[in-house]
Amino acid sequence: MGRGKVVLERIENKINRQVTFSKRRNGLLKKAYELSLLCDAEVALIIFSSHGKLFEFSSIE
Structure with missing residues (x-):
């Protein structure tokens, strides 16, 4: 049995939205680094x- 589809919608609570943004931002930055490395x-x-x-990542120095 697989997972069901998750409906993506805006998080109305400002604090929860900011926490989610921070966690997902860090995950995206890590994935970008891994992609450049691998x-x-x-x-x-x-x-x-x-x-x-602004948050940025570049694999070129």
């Missing part, structure tokens, strides 16, 4: 928070 790929990732704060 596949020797040039990866760039740009994330803007709901407050307009």
Whole structure:
């Protein structure tokens, strides 16, 4: 038995939304790093928070 489909919708609670954003942001940054390392790929990732704060990752130094 597999998992059912999850409906994605906006998180209304501001605190829960910010916590989820932080956790998912860190996960995305980690995946981008792993992709660049494992596949020797040039990866760039740009994330803007709901407050307009910039988070970035680049595999090129």
